[in-house]
Amino acid sequence: MPNTVSISDKLAERLEAAAGSFNRTPDSVVSEALQAWLDREDRRMRETIEAIEDAAAGNVVSHEAVSAWIDSWDTDHELPCPGSPQQ
Known part of the structure; x- marks a missing residue:
């Protein structure tokens, strides 16, 4: 049984045109785009959880360390990029 999704007529027209220009079906374009979006959102969620942990x-890295590093840009004594204390 096929799945369906409702989209505006304007979006459907754009999808048809884009799919046709690449000699693809609208279904294949939507499927590929949805898979890419889901993969990106999964990665973003994993990275967010890792960052929180x-x-x-x-x-x-402290605000002070980052500020000092930025303030040193374009000077004769540019500081290295600050790393986390446990690196």
Whole structure:
């Protein structure tokens, strides 16, 4: 049984045109786009959780260290990029 989704007529027209220009079906274009979006959102969620866990574990760079680094840009004594204390 096929799945359906409702989209505006304007979006459907754009989809038809885009799919046709690549000699593809609208279904294949939508399927590929949806898979790419879901993969990106899964990765974003994993990375967000990892970042929260890192911060909770104290794996952070202080505001002062980042500010000092930025302030040193374009000077004769540019500082290296600050790393986390546990790196």
